Amino acid sequence: MLRVFLYLISIVSANVITAALMPLEIGIFIIPMGTFLIGATFIFRDLVQNKYGRGKTYLFILTALMLSGAVSALLGDTLMIVAASALSFIISETADTEIYTRLKLPIAWRVFYSGIVGGLLDSVVFVIIGLSPLGAGFIPWEAVPAAILGQVIAKTVIQLIGALVLNQVYVLRGRRVSVS
Numbered sequence: 001m002l003r004v005f006l007y008l009i010s011i012v013s014a015n016v017i018t019a020a021l022m023p024l025e026i027g028i029f030i031i032p033m034g035t036f037l038i039g040a041t042f043i044f045r046d047l048v049q050n051k052y053g054r055g056k057t058y059l060f061i062l063t064a065l066m067l068s069g070a071v072s073a074l075l076g077d078t079l080m081i082v083a084a085s086a087l088s089f090i091i092s093e094t095a096d097t098e099i100y101t102r103l104k105l106p107i108a109w110r111v112f113y114s115g116i117v118g119g120l121l122d123s124v125v126f127v128i129i130g131l132s133p134l135g136a137g138f139i140p141w142e143a144v145p146a147a148i149l150g151q152v153i154a155k156t157v158i159q160l161i162g163a164l165v166l167n168q169v170y171v172l173r174g175r176r177v178s179v180s
Contacts, residue, residue, distance in 0.1 A: 003051055004060055007044035010037045011064045012071050015085075019075040029150030030143060038122060038151075039158025042096050042115035043166075046107075054101050061093045084130025092122035108167035112159050119155030123148045 018034030025031075041064075049057040065086060072082045096118030103110045127147045131138045139147055 003044060003047045007041060007048050007060060008064055008067060010041045010044055011068050011089075014038050014041065015068055015071045015075060019072075019077065026150070028146040029153065030139065030147045031150040031154050035151045035154045036158055039115070039119060039155035040162065042092075042118045042155075042159065043111055043162035045093060045096060046100050046111045046114060049097060049100055050107060054097060057097055061090075061097070064093075065089055078136050080136045081130050084126050084135055087129060088122045088125035091125055092118040095121050106167070107170060108163040111166055112163035115159035115162070116156055119159060120152055123151035123155065127151065 014034035014037035016034075017037060018032045021033040023030050023032045045057065045061070048060055052060070068089060069082055069086055072085055077085070096114045099114035099117055100110050103113060105113070127139075127144055129135050131147060132144050133141060
């Protein structure tokens with residue numbers, strides 16, 4: 001259950017951190033601070049799926065969606081932000097789950113590739129529906145590409161770190177099994 005706890009707490013923490021801290025601005029890139037945890041949620045979700053299977057993972061995704069919505073509402077997020085967050089969450093988590101399921105690669109590569117797609121979809125949907133003039137209007141259209149790209153870069157870096165760590169863990173486990 002530790003995997004499930006880490007998955008759920010990373011989603012809730014990402015919402016709280018995003019609401020509490022100003023976005024990181026690096027040149028033209030705008031990265032909400034919770035973005036770094038969102039990158040980790042895809043890794044934790046994959047680990048949950050690896051242990052509990054695809055069917056149960058969708059139950060955990062639904063639980064995470066409800067928790068995320070409740071936390072966003074408690075934090076005073078606008079209805080448009082809550083809706084954009086929910087939509088981007090459903091799309092990105094479903095894509096991550098289905099890609100992870102279908103890839104016939106070692107776990108580290110499955111985590112990396114499924115997380116990149118999930119992170120890209122999450123960023124595009126949330127920025128356009130939630131932050132752009134189409135949504136809450138927090139950023140102008142000119143800033144949308146940089147906001148998306150900044151989030152995608154941050155999530156990809158987290159995915160890469162997670163994949164490298166998982167690869168090392170599974171390599172070490174394999175050595176212990178073959179040595180024993």
